[in-house]
Amino acid sequence: MNNLPQVKIGIVAVSRDCFPESLSVNRRKALVEAYTAKYGTEAIYECPVCIVESEIHMVQALEDIRANGCNALCVYLGNFGPEISETLLAKHFDGPAMFIAAAEETQNDLVGGRGDAYCGMLNASYNLKLRNVKAYIPENPVGTAAQCADMIHEFVPIARAIVGLSDLKIISFGPRPLNFLACNAPIKQLYNLGVEIEENSELDLFEAFKKHEGDERIPAKVKEMEEELGVGNKKPEVLPKLAQYELTLLDWVEAHKGYRKYVAIAGKCWPAFQTQFGFVPCYVNSRLTGMGIPVSCEVDIYGCLSEFIGTCVSEDIVTLLDINNTVPDDMYEESINKKYDYTHNETFMGFHCGNTNTKKLSSCNMKYQMIMARTLPEEVTQGTLEGDIIPGDITFYRLQSTADNKLRAYIAQGEVLPVATRSFGGIGVFAIPEMGRFYRHVLIEKNYPHHGAVAFGHFGKALYEVFKYIGVPVEDLNYNQPKGVLYPTENPFA
Structure with missing residues (x-):
């Protein structure tokens, strides 16, 4: 990296x-x-x-x-x-x-x-x-x-x-999508942290993409992608466009990082991206993240900031996922109960369309974005990287500025279980001790957005010290409290 x-x-x-x-x-x-x-x-x-x-x-x-x-x-x-x-x-x-x-x-x-x-x-x-x-x-x-x-x-x-x-600059493209107020990003705290931000419109990005049509480097990029995807290359026809887009982003980074040494990107991926660019950027985002340049979806500025911090701490690839859906009862009973020491409420599924790097998936396929394809032609939603996330230790965490410019963060260590998800996208079955209480009294109570960063390994100790050092108040530095230790808002009689 x-x-x-x-x-x-x-x-x-x-x-x-x-x-x-x-x-x-x-x-x-x-x-x-x-x-x-x-x-x-x-x-x-x-x-x-x-x-x-x-x-x-x-x-x-x-x-x-x-x-x-x-x-x-x-x-x-x-x-x-x-x-x-x-x-x-x-x-x-x-x-x-x-x-x-x-x-x-x-x-x-x-x-x-x-x-x-x-x-x-x-x-x-x-x-x-x-x-x-x-x-x-x-x-x-x-x-x-x-x-x-x-x-x-x-x-x-x-x-x-x-x-x-x-020495970080965050480069963003476009405002966050409609109905994504949760990904608000007051930039004052970025400056307090010493982070620079360059906010661009989607039109700026589209213009740069158009200028890369016929770029002589595209065939070599396509070959890289083919070698990485292997048998998972189910949509070969979209690779030239994805290669063109990757070159656009890499050239933008070099031309715009200015006096800063390091870069992270908060990218736009819907609703107009697919119809204008003709694909979804998930796979390219995963590749840049694999190079050490974290890219978040849905213009999640504090999401990509969190990813960058995790990359620095772990010196490894990270990902950004929705804290997405519950584990069905029958899946829990068949694949988790009595096999792993987790209650049903301690499990959930972490998902995103296809931004998790190939090295962090058990296997992968290039596909189309099923949710978007419900309302759009399938051919313009190609570009996702689908597969189950590799099992093993993880740290789920996020640094966030609230709407009134207060820094908050959470950290929770757990694991991805070796359980087949039987679903779509980049997805895994996650287990975190006391997740149900953490979900209610931290994620909901503290108004965190649905995106969480994932580092592959247990890095809570280092992340906690980083967040303290940069000024997150201890009372706003949350973690999954062990059983018997109540959250301030937790009903002791529940």
């Missing part, structure tokens, strides 16, 4: 000048050795110029990590630490920062070798708050070299998402 940042974390050790500097020096070396032995050197840089004890040292360290291409920062308290200099380090660094601290190594060295960083973390966090400086602090931020190495490794996907957002 070439639409994601590469994270390089500058590790800067700090020391309070009344403690032996050697504590921080030796502990930094041990941390770097532990990280390198387990994870390699690609994501870290050890700042060698100084141990930060003063504001002058802080400036020297900043200059060094910037000169060495660091876009994330790890402030490491080798001992108690200088609360002013260390927090100024995070304040003046242009990128995500984390704070961790060294645990004491042995009972045999608790005089000259005691660092008191357990205490120093309290002062550091207090000073960060005074300065309104954001920083990631792990759940257990004081640890051995090996434990701190693991903390830095867990910070990598968090930092990748935050760095990505700071």
Whole structure:
């Protein structure tokens, strides 16, 4: 994926000048050795110029990590630490920062070798708050070299998402379709997050598409699609148009991303798209998402933003699905009950017309969009990618701005069950613990739209930290509460 940042974390050790500097020096070396032995050197840089004890040292360290291409920062308290200099380090660094601290190594060295960083973390966090400086602090931020190495490794996907957002442009085409008010997208919060947006009309896109007629690159694109689809290529006649459309989008991205490094697209796909373009864009959307350029349907701007965050965190393909329909009683009884540890209310079907990448489908076929074909000629609805979504762990999540410009997010971990859907579109049988309660007291109660992003794996821990870091209030950062823990709106007598 070439639409994601590469994270390089500058590790800067700090020391309070009344403690032996050697504590921080030796502990930094041990941390770097532990990280390198387990994870390699690609994501870290050890700042060698100084141990930060003063504001002058802080400036020297900043200059060094910037000169060495660091876009994330790890402030490491080798001992108690200088609360002013260390927090100024995070304040003046242009990128995500984390704070961790060294645990004491042995009972045999608790005089000259005691660092008191357990205490120093309290002062550091207090000073960060005074300065309104954001920083990631792990759940257990004081640890051995090996434990701190693991903390830095867990910070990598968090930092990748935050760095990505700071250089992201969302390109949208057209207003959302009629009766899709749920996909409203107040853009103020995008700017608050550091995300740029370029809003275009469908006519702009159609003009660009027309200009790509006869593009000499179309045959090569068609061949790529044929190889990807294999026996699932049920509509070969539409591939030249889809190839033309894919080239249109890719060229638009290059011509319009401006000073931004990363791009996501919120595309229009109905109601006039099919009759004017002569196809539906689902398969092309799936292919771009596979390249690391998330594309949402129905001009869902916060949907594609959510997809981009999940791509950064997982370094993998994501998808966007409707939280769509219930699992029929007979399917539950035949294929789920007593085979998997889920009640009926913990299951549902996630669906979309055909935007899920081939790598995330058990098998796939190029088809027409059945729902649209009920009111339109079938030939203009071709271009969907249909198949059952691969079974395995998933994280269902979404970042959203409300109509009154408040950030909200939800995260729920679960799985796609290996159950045949017997339906159409890109679809899967999903199971999430306590989904029924989550559906009622988060998705409905908090007015979330019907689209949810899906990452393939359990990434709730990292996503939760990303959402906290970018400013989602904890009370609006929702998850599926375990049984026995009530939601604020849940009737205790129900």
